[in-house]
Amino acid sequence: MVSHNRRRLGLAAFMMLALAGGVQAQTAMPGVLRVTAIPDEAPTELARKFAPLGKYLEAKLGMKVEWTPVTDYAAAVETVVNRKVDLAWFGGFTFVQANVRSGGKMIPLVQREEDERFRSVFITDAHSGIAKLEDLKGKTLSFGSASSTSGHLMPRSFLLAAKINPDADLKRVSFSGAHDATIAAVAGGKVDAGALNISVWEKFVAEKKVDTNQVRVFFTTPAYYDYNWTVHADMPADLRQKILDAFLALDANTPQGKEILGLQRATRFVPTKAENYAGIRAAAENAGLLK
Structure with missing residues (x-):
């Protein structure tokens, strides 16, 4: 009887472990x-x-x-x-x-191979008189999202390197939320200049979604690492x-x-x-x- 009970307990324990293993496997390899x-x-x-x-x-x-x-x-x-x-x-x-x-x-x-040497561009209205970063002093500027690398962080970093504090030296700094919205803000005259991802700018130029006779690049940043596809370390x-x-x-x-x-x-x-x-x-x- 004792031996029989032990076998039953052993079988139950095995079944529980198997079920637990199945749950773990489902968590480790999600269906979606x-x-x-x-x-x-x-x-x-x-x-x-x-x-x-x-x-x-x-x-x-x-x-x-x-x-x-x-x-x-x-x-x-x-x-x-x-x-x-x-x-x-x-x-x-x-x-x-x-x-x-x-x-x-x-x-x-x-x-992307391009992300090993990514860049940002500063754009302005062709008739603004802005030709270099220093000309932004006293002007209005739109970044993209506050958390954007190419639409905020790196443009801000290069402005600071040029001894320009966006928050103190510019008339107003705004955030459009996205690169295409920055182009629209400059083209629509809402701001004097904008900073954005060079890839989106080149796409808009190639697709003729922006008139380069009206909006032009006046500064291109040095290269830096940017975008990537990321996963959580807990992924199998x-x-x-x-x-x-x-x-x-x-x-x-x-x-x-x-x-x-x-x-x-x-x-x-x-x-x-x-x-x-x-x-x-x-x-x-x-x-x-x-x-």
Whole structure:
């Protein structure tokens, strides 16, 4: 009888362990990969850019991929830190913010080759008389989002390096919320100048969405590291590797790769690491923007 009871207890314990293992496996390998991005462009544009990439990732990973839009940059940071989403397109500054908030739990997987030498541009009305950074003194300027690397942090950093304090030396500083909105603010005469991501500016020029006879670039910053695709360190290593491999496999010589890379404004994706963003963190701390 004792032996029989022991066998029953052993079987029950085995069943409990098996069930627990099943739950762990389900948590480790979710059926849905939730993806978000900082809203540096209009929501419809972000969704359009992601659609073919999402389908590609579904095929490569063998799981459903779900687009999860957020309202602002801070929300993008919080959703990843709190594991509400699994994969996020961050700017360099939002990656740094998320990494600090999570206690170093963010892992940047890949960046576009272009993100190794990213730049910002300052634009103005062609008839404003602004020709250099120093000419901004006493003028109005629009950044993008307060948490934008290329639309705020790095432009502010280069202004400070030129001995220009935006908050003291300019007539007014405003935040448009997104790069395309900054272009619209300058083109519409709402501000004298604006600072934004060079990639969005070049896209608008190429698509003739901005008249370069009316709005022009008067300063381009030195290069710095910027955007990346980031995951939480708690993601299972095998899934993390599959995502990395999927991005690295994108090839502009294939129809699918050409479409996806074109929408992402990328030549190709390359591996990246947290150390690449040490300069961004230093710039944020120097500008008093990292809390």
